[in-house]
Amino acid sequence: MATVSFDKATRVYPGSTKPAVDQLEIEIADGEFLVLVGPSGCGKSTSLRMLAGLEDVNAGAIRIGERDVTHLPPKDRDIAMVFQNYALYPHMSVADNMGFALKIAGVNKADIRKKVEEAAKILDLSEYLDRKPKALSGGQRQRVAMGRAIVREPQVFLMDEPLSNLDAKLRVSTRTQIASLQRRLGITTVYVTHDQVEAMTMGDRVAVLKDGLLQQVDSPRNMYDRPNNLFVAGFIGSPAMNLVEVPITDGGVKFGNSVVPVSREALAAAADKGDKTVTVGVRPEHFDLAEDSTSGTLSKEAPAGLAVVVNVVEELGADGYVYGTADLGSEKKDIVVRVNGRAVPDKGAKLHVVPRAGETHVFSTSTGERLTD
Numbered sequence: 001m002a003t004v005s006f007d008k009a010t011r012v013y014p015g016s017t018k019p020a021v022d023q024l025e026i027e028i029a030d031g032e033f034l035v036l037v038g039p040s041g042c043g044k045s046t047s048l049r050m051l052a053g054l055e056d057v058n059a060g061a062i063r064i065g066e067r068d069v070t071h072l073p074p075k076d077r078d079i080a081m082v083f084q085n086y087a088l089y090p091h092m093s094v095a096d097n098m099g100f101a102l103k104i105a106g107v108n109k110a111d112i113r114k115k116v117e118e119a120a121k122i123l124d125l126s127e128y129l130d131r132k133p134k135a136l137s138g139g140q141r142q143r144v145a146m147g148r149a150i151v152r153e154p155q156v157f158l159m160d161e162p163l164s165n166l167d168a169k170l171r172v173s174t175r176t177q178i179a180s181l182q183r184r185l186g187i188t189t190v191y192v193t194h195d196q197v198e199a200m201t202m203g204d205r206v207a208v209l210k211d212g213l214l215q216q217v218d219s220p221r222n223m224y225d226r227p228n229n230l231f232v233a234g235f236i237g238s239p240a241m242n243l244v245e246v247p248i249t250d251g252g253v254k255f256g257n258s259v260v261p262v263s264r265e266a267l268a269a270a271a272d273k274g275d276k277t278v279t280v281g282v283r284p285e286h287f288d289l290a291e292d293s294t295s296g297t298l299s300k301e302a303p304a305g306l307a308v309v310v311n312v313v314e315e316l317g318a319d320g321y322v323y324g325t326a327d328l329g330s331e332k333k334d335i336v337v338r339v340n341g342r343a344v345p346d347k348g349a350k351l352h353v354v355p356r357a358g359e360t361h362v363f364s365t366s367t368g369e370r371l372t373d
């Protein structure tokens, strides 16, 4: 077992001027499950391949434990990688596929058989050891690929979208299996996915990449509760956080007829950049529905919050999601609001939504940086 560090590791592909991975800096703890996530082309595979030794590192360094592996060939790094396409040998049995790396390493037959049988037991593959890969289901092939990594007892597991060839249901059950297996084995793991739900459910920590640049490394909880910038705010969470550009007023920012309190420092930081607006983020579950005061006693006052006209209601049983449009004066904005699944509004109804105190996020409109604590 070992720690892994990316120390300003950079990869510039030949013929390109822009780094595919730009000064990546992450310290991964011994036994940790770290997930690299981001949209397609953001540099996830390149980062993993640099760690594997399959891609040159043009600047910076990579360490596994105390060893600087930056320029070591893959075979000397003590890692095992699971790829998206599994890369099983079609003419070999499951047992031979799983034991192949050990055979190459000169391990004797009896020891190979023992390790393969142990791994097969953990992965529920014992009865398939004599089959060829083509006689297995997608999920079983995926487990063989895992088994091949496990038998090597590496210091680090690397996995690049290992679930993307499975159907949706199997993907969900397999992600739980991989996460619990990793915790049982305690082997430091770097796992790549473009799926933020996979990242959030599997990782001890999650690293979000965009355009080769690390945006944030954090526990799933912190990533969700306190995104560093607009990109992370919009990327993590489904349905996504509502992000609304609003004018700055005294002591806060105006969100419809409500004022969202924002610290003086944060407003000053925005004003320093010459911004007249900030971007307020509210997750769909962090809106309260205001009583419609036109039907109550406070009939003179405009209803609190933001008026949202309901376009579509998605009923998921426990919850409902309202997809609506808010009129912000200067523009119309799509808003998603989570509501009680047993009390969903009708299409065309008008709701007044108020962001819950303490659950708003404020970002600089110009730089995207988080302004609130």
Ligand SMILES: Nc1ncnc2c1ncn2[C@@H]1O[C@H](COP(=O)(O)OP(=O)(O)O)[C@@H](O)[C@H]1O
Binding pocket: 013, 014, 016, 020, 038, 039, 040, 041, 042, 043, 044, 045, 046, 047
């Ligand atoms: N072998 C290569 N040669 C040149 N450019 C590449 C190569 N592999 C990847 N890239 C580019 O590097 C960037 C990052 O790619 P990649 O790491 O595969 O992203 P991801 O895995 O996040 O989808 C992309 O712009 C991609 O086009």
Ligand SMILES: [Mg+2]
Binding pocket: 044, 045, 046
């Ligand atoms: Mg990739």
